[in-house]
Amino acid sequence: MKKRQLTKFNLCYPRTIVYMLQASEYKFRDYLYWYFRVEDFRNVECRKRLQRTTKSLFLLISAWLIVISFGMVGTFVLYTRPDIYGVVLFLLFILCGFYFLAYIIILPFLMVNILQYPIEMWITRNARQTLENHKALKIAVAGSFGKTTMREILKTVFSEEIKTVAPPFSYNTPLGISKFVKSLKGDEEILLFELGEHYPGDIKRLCRLIQPDMGVITGVNEAHLEKFKSLEKTTATIFELADYLKGKTVYINGESDLARQKALPEHILYTRQGVGGWKITHAKSDLSGTHFTIRKGDIILNLESGLLGLHQTGPLSMAAHMVFSLGVTEEGIVRGIKKTKPFSHRMEPKVESPGVTLIDDSYNGNPFGFYAAIDFLMYLTGYRRFYLTPGLVEIGEKTKEIHEEIGQKLANSGVEKVILIKNSVTGYIANGLKRANFKGDLLWFDDALSAFESLPYLTAEGDVVLIQNDWPDRYN
Amino acid sequence: MKKTVAVIFGGRSGEHDVSIITAHIPIIRSLLATGEYNVVPIYISKDGSWFSENAMNKIEYFKDENYEDKLTRNKKVRLLFDGGLKLIWPGIKIKSLSIDVVFPAMHGTFGEDGSLMGLLRMAGVPFVGCDLHASAVAMDKVFTKQILAAEGISVVPFVWFEKSSWEKDRSALLKKTSHLKRPVFVKPVHLGSSIAVTKAKTEKELENALEVAFHYDEKVLVEESVEDLIEVTLPIMGNEKLQLACIERPLNKTEFFDFDSKYLSGEEKGSGVNAGISEMPANIGEDLSREVKTLGKKTYYALGCTGTARVDFLIEKKPSAKVYVNEVNTLPGSLYHHNWKKAGVSGAELVTRLIILAEERFSKERKTTYTFESDVLKKLNGFKIKE
Numbered sequence: 001m002k003k004r005q006l007t008k009f010n011l012c013y014p015r016t017i018v019y020m021l022q023a024s025e026y027k028f029r030d031y032l033y034w035y036f037r038v039e040d041f042r043n044v045e046c047r048k049r050l051q052r053t054t055k056s057l058f059l060l061i062s063a064w065l066i067v068i069s070f071g072m073v074g075t076f077v078l079y080t081r082p083d084i085y086g087v088v089l090f091l092l093f094i095l096c097g098f099y100f101l102a103y104i105i106i107l108p109f110l111m112v113n114i115l116q117y118p119i120e121m122w123i124t125r126n127a128r129q130t131l132e133n134h135k136a137l138k139i140a141v142a143g144s145f146g147k148t149t150m151r152e153i154l155k156t157v158f159s160e161e162i163k164t165v166a167p168p169f170s171y172n173t174p175l176g177i178s179k180f181v182k183s184l185k186g187d188e189e190i191l192l193f194e195l196g197e198h199y200p201g202d203i204k205r206l207c208r209l210i211q212p213d214m215g216v217i218t219g220v221n222e223a224h225l226e227k228f229k230s231l232e233k234t235t236a237t238i239f240e241l242a243d244y245l246k247g248k249t250v251y252i253n254g255e256s257d258l259a260r261q262k263a264l265p266e267h268i269l270y271t272r273q274g275v276g277g278w279k280i281t282h283a284k285s286d287l288s289g290t291h292f293t294i295r296k297g298d299i300i301l302n303l304e305s306g307l308l309g310l311h312q313t314g315p316l317s318m319a320a321h322m323v324f325s326l327g328v329t330e331e332g333i334v335r336g337i338k339k340t341k342p343f344s345h346r347m348e349p350k351v352e353s354p355g356v357t358l359i360d361d362s363y364n365g366n367p368f369g370f371y372a373a374i375d376f377l378m379y380l381t382g383y384r385r386f387y388l389t390p391g392l393v394e395i396g397e398k399t400k401e402i403h404e405e406i407g408q409k410l411a412n413s414g415v416e417k418v419i420l421i422k423n424s425v426t427g428y429i430a431n432g433l434k435r436a437n438f439k440g441d442l443l444w445f446d447d448a449l450s451a452f453e454s455l456p457y458l459t460a461e462g463d464v465v466l467i468q469n470d471w472p473d474r475y476n
Numbered sequence: 477m478k479k480t481v482a483v484i485f486g487g488r489s490g491e492h493d494v495s496i497i498t499a500h501i502p503i504i505r506s507l508l509a510t511g512e513y514n515v516v517p518i519y520i521s522k523d524g525s526w527f528s529e530n531a532m533n534k535i536e537y538f539k540d541e542n543y544e545d546k547l548t549r550n551k552k553v554r555l556l557f558d559g560g561l562k563l564i565w566p567g568i569k570i571k572s573l574s575i576d577v578v579f580p581a582m583h584g585t586f587g588e589d590g591s592l593m594g595l596l597r598m599a600g601v602p603f604v605g606c607d608l609h610a611s612a613v614a615m616d617k618v619f620t621k622q623i624l625a626a627e628g629i630s631v632v633p634f635v636w637f638e639k640s641s642w643e644k645d646r647s648a649l650l651k652k653t654s655h656l657k658r659p660v661f662v663k664p665v666h667l668g669s670s671i672a673v674t675k676a677k678t679e680k681e682l683e684n685a686l687e688v689a690f691h692y693d694e695k696v697l698v699e700e701s702v703e704d705l706i707e708v709t710l711p712i713m714g715n716e717k718l719q720l721a722c723i724e725r726p727l728n729k730t731e732f733f734d735f736d737s738k739y740l741s742g743e744e745k746g747s748g749v750n751a752g753i754s755e756m757p758a759n760i761g762e763d764l765s766r767e768v769k770t771l772g773k774k775t776y777y778a779l780g781c782t783g784t785a786r787v788d789f790l791i792e793k794k795p796s797a798k799v800y801v802n803e804v805n806t807l808p809g810s811l812y813h814h815n816w817k818k819a820g821v822s823g824a825e826l827v828t829r830l831i832i833l834a835e836e837r838f839s840k841e842r843k844t845t846y847t848f849e850s851d852v853l854k855k856l857n858g859f860k861i862k863e
Contacts, residue, residue, distance in 0.1 A: 462820060463822075
């Protein structure tokens with residue numbers, strides 16, 4: 001506690017406060033939640049740095065003006081009262097400038113928001129109008145996990161025969177999507193959108209902006225549970241897409257219990273067994289990718305994809321089903337699925353010298369993804385397997401239960417080495433490992449960076465290392 | 477409870493800087509990666525002073541151009557042999573630390589040559605790698621060849637000279653080399669990393685090469701050059717039961733494998749000696765591979781190596797494939813960890829196994845009786861010295 005207070009008094013503190021606001025995506029609730037957890041304000045900006053934007057620069061200047069203003073008041077007091085009391089008051093004002101900065105910053109922050117709001121409204125209104133007049137078929141993807149992968153699978157497969165575009169990166173907020181809409185030329189045939197959800201109502205707002213014609217719900221789980229407070233709220237929020245698309249085509253991941261339970265008879269379920277009457281057989285997955293066959297009546301498609309993990313057969317077959325229903329040929333589907341590759345930081349294999357394969361799954365931060373990755377390792381034979389993780393965040397009251405389950409699944413998978421990063425959740429993984437009588441080696445590191453730096457010294461040729469999830473600074 | 481491992485590096489040697497690399501990549505980093513050890517770096521400067529501070533666990537400390545100046549302001553660490561090895565940091569508040577195992581990472585003179593091993597034997601502390609005798613013999617290329625030849629292991633024909641004889645009668649010594657086929661290699665006997673090794677084709681070149689070699693050493697070896705050859709090397713680990721890494725063929729860019737090509741020409745600088753410029757496993761066929769492995773083990777045992785060593789071979793391609801043992805390195809640069817990695821042994825496993833081997837040898841040695849009760853001193857007064 002003493003350290004927490006003392007470390008506020010350093011010249012980097014104003015920058016730290018602005019960084020925390022930026023890294024919390026300017027969500028004041030998230031910022032405050034983080035602020036009260038920080039134990040040492042000197043070590044906040046570790047994994048990323050403050051990005052220079054107009055907003056962050058304005059807040060940084062404001063932060064310094066707050067500190068300087070307190071200093072000036074203190075100097076004035078000292079000038080008017082040049083005695084010991086004056087000195088004490090002067091020092092007190094200097095300290096107060098730093099001490100109350102984290103709260104006073106709310107004023108310039110609100111000012112920016114007030115100025116920003118009408119501008120944002122105007123931008124999103126323009127985007128909505130553009131989309132309303134756009135002739136393309138609009139497909140929206142929502143879910144607690146797997147949205148980006150689904151968006152990219154659909155984009156790759158559709159693009160074989162139909163002009164398809166989707167926002168880059170993880171543009172899944174009203175402003176991000178509006179920015180993308182500005183780049184449209186008007187001749188696109190399919191528009192794909194990923195819908196981001198943080199709070200109830202988010203999906204409904206995005207649906208009003210996009211006005212989708214079809215939808216995909218990739219699943220519901222405990223991701224962001226800390227913000228939603230209950231799985232019912234998470235489910236309801238994600239199913240705002242299905243509500244909006246009443247009477248229209250919606251695909252739902254049947255492997256997600258919560259999504260399946262909420263699905264209506266008119267919805268199309270997809271699982272690793274098949275989709276909409278199409279059956280999946282002969283599925284296998286290794287470091288080279290995933291191979292499977294789908295068949296319906298006379299139609300038999302032997303498909304291969306660069307994506308890793310049997311859990312991908314569901315989304316891949318769903319993509320095949322959807323694009324087939326929209327006119328893509330069988331040959332186009334085979335070609336398109338073959339072109340699907342692991343996406344950046346999502347079960348992305350990288351061959352490390354000498355002969356060590358690293359599977360980068362650092363953007364995977366949900367229980368379903370964790371289980372799927374462990375499942376993949378379980379069936380990977382002929383390698384010594386390492387599994388490195390800092391665990392999951394934002395899963396609220398389920399934290400203990402889910403992490404213990406991860407530990408048990410790891411132990412049962414036969415993974416040889418588990419590397420855990422010391423934090424508030426990995427102890428539960430260790431408990432799970434112990435409970436399931438884990439036979440391999442358990443290694444601990446103080447932080448992710450030192451674990452990554454040690455990997456070249458822990459591995460040898462023929463090893464496979466799966467790196468699962470990466471915690472941003474605000475969870476450390 | 478974590479064991480305390482002291483890694484000793486630097487030293488009064490031409491391979492001082494290489495030793496710093498070996499100590500950090502892979503030894504210290506691998507030891508830290510295991511999470512099993514407290515790692516204490518001990519740096520011996522070029523003038524023989526001993527220093528130790530935590531910051532030395534990072535190689536960046538030594539990349540600082542002014543690190544030697546910085547060291548002059550540091551307190552030297554002292555050694556205490558008190559039922560083992562203790563480090564003492566002098567000052568108002570004296571700090572001491574007991575060392576459980578020493579990991580020598582010193583190449584060349586005063587380190588790899590057995591000097592450091594002698595000191596550690598005196599201290600009574602387990603240490604990684606070959607013991608004093610094997611280190612001293614392997615450091616002397618002439619002793620190595622003489623022992624191997626006596627054990628029936630093929631070595632290239634050679635002669636050797638001492639500096640004093642060279643200074644007395646050059647022509648007589650040059651004559652001694654006349655039976656060797658030209659070209660020949662001239663090598664300082666006690667230096668590693670191919671320092672001052674020269675290939676001589678003519679008498680003039682031989683004389684110059686000897687001059688260069690005697691500049692670095694008191695004892696010089698002249699041996700036939702095996703032309704049309706394949707050089708291979710084999711890292712070995714173990715005390716009694718041996719584990720072999722991959723047979724490695726350095727694909728050197730220069731006419732022979734000199735200091736620069738060993739340590740500076742690698743495509744993957746910093747990842748270890750020869751990384752990126754070697755063929756592993758060497759494509760020499762099953763028969764030759766088997767012979768190299770057999771000779772490697774025989775050599776390792778003949779010299780009494782323990783812990784780890786690297787045996788270098790010359791394979792003459794014509795007229796018929798013949799394998800010669802060239803030399804033995806008791807502390808291979810960077811422990812040849814790139815090769816062990818290829819053989820499926822990670823850096824962390826390598827250092828851990830070497831520590832276990834060191835402890836095994838130490839506990840075995842402790843069972844040996846070195847002293848016994850004697851009444852010779854009591855009897856001394858009773859004797860009359862005969863004149």
